[in-house]
Amino acid sequence: MSPVIRFRGVGLTYPGPPAVPALRPCDLDIEAGEHVAVVGPSGSGKSTFLNVVGLLDRPTQGTYELDGIDTASLGEAERTALRGRRIGFVFQAFHLLPYRTATENVMLAQLYNGAARASRRATAAEALSRVGLAHKRNAVPTTMSGGERQRVAIARALVNRPSILLCDEPTGNLDSGTADSVLNLLDRLHEDGLTIVVITHDLDAAVRAQRRITIRDGHLDVTAEPVDGALR
Numbered sequence: 420m421s422p423v424i425r426f427r428g429v430g431l432t433y434p435g436p437p438a439v440p441a442l443r444p445c446d447l448d449i450e451a452g453e454h455v456a457v458v459g460p461s462g463s464g465k466s467t468f469l470n471v472v473g474l475l476d477r478p479t480q481g482t483y484e485l486d487g488i489d490t491a492s493l494g495e496a497e498r499t500a501l502r503g504r505r506i507g508f509v510f511q512a513f514h515l516l517p518y519r520t521a522t523e524n525v526m527l528a529q530l531y532n533g534a535a536r537a538s539r540r541a542t543a544a545e546a547l548s549r550v551g552l553a554h555k556r557n558a559v560p561t562t563m564s565g566g567e568r569q570r571v572a573i574a575r576a577l578v579n580r581p582s583i584l585l586c587d588e589p590t591g592n593l594d595s596g597t598a599d600s601v602l603n604l605l606d607r608l609h610e611d612g613l614t615i616v617v618i619t620h621d622l623d624a625a626v627r628a629q630r631r632i633t634i635r636d637g638h639l640d641v642t643a644e645p646v647d648g649a650l651r
């Protein structure tokens with residue numbers, strides 16, 4: 420079986436001027452079911468990496484295969500469709516619609532998957548149960564805690580059954596107790612077989628991953644274990 424993510428010589432240089440080699444050419448395999456943390460200091464290339472993996476930016480070098488699909492051969496519409504089906508995004512700032520219920524927020528993520536409204540509602544309810552929020556399905560984010568909002572965002576990311584959950588500082592807006600409960604949820608989803616990539620400054624989040632990847636000055640080190648300094 421091919422890895423979920425396969426980089427061969429993948430790099431991204433912003434054209435500038437001056438040109439910025441934000442991600443140096445690298446090889447990387449992330450297998451189905453892995454839980455990987457990507458850590459590095461500010462400006463090291465973490466967002467660039469996330470944007471490439473998340474099909475938001477095209478690499479300027481190399482080959483990126485997602486689930487065995489060579490992403491370079493795809494047009495913009497195909498990339499968008501692949502992103503919607505295979506990648507669930509979780510962001511630091513949740514990005515929920517504040518005056519829509521939890522269910523509606525999750526259902527919106529399914530708008531383009533062709534399912535009928537009743538079936539979307541049922542799938543949204545299932546996703547909210549999976550993150551322990553069945554009882555909040557009719558609540559709106561403005562009345563929810565940060566941890567609950569992030570769990571709604573995780574339900575939204577899961578609802579299309581993605582190949583990978585791509586998390587950008589998922590605990591960045593949470594206090595440590597709440598962060599812990601969100602990290603416990605991610606651990607549980609990983610135990611259920613989900614592939615998770617977490618980009619983080621948070622040592623607590625990084626140590627939970629099976630594998631840690633460090634970025635420094637655009638160099639991806641797939642063998643490094645983060646020391647404290649790598650996270651700042």
Ligand SMILES: Nc1ncnc2c1ncn2[C@@H]1O[C@H](COP(=O)(O)OP(=O)(O)OP(=O)(O)O)[C@@H](O)[C@H]1O
Pocket residue numbers: 433434435439440441459460461462463464465466467468
């Ligand atoms: N659109 C762009 N054009 C040119 N240079 C850019 C662009 N976006 C980012 N960079 C540069 O690329 C390098 C990597 O930036 P990136 O945002 O990926 O780092 P990061 O690790 O995510 O940082 P932070 O933790 O502060 O968010 C930095 O030197 C940054 O200034």
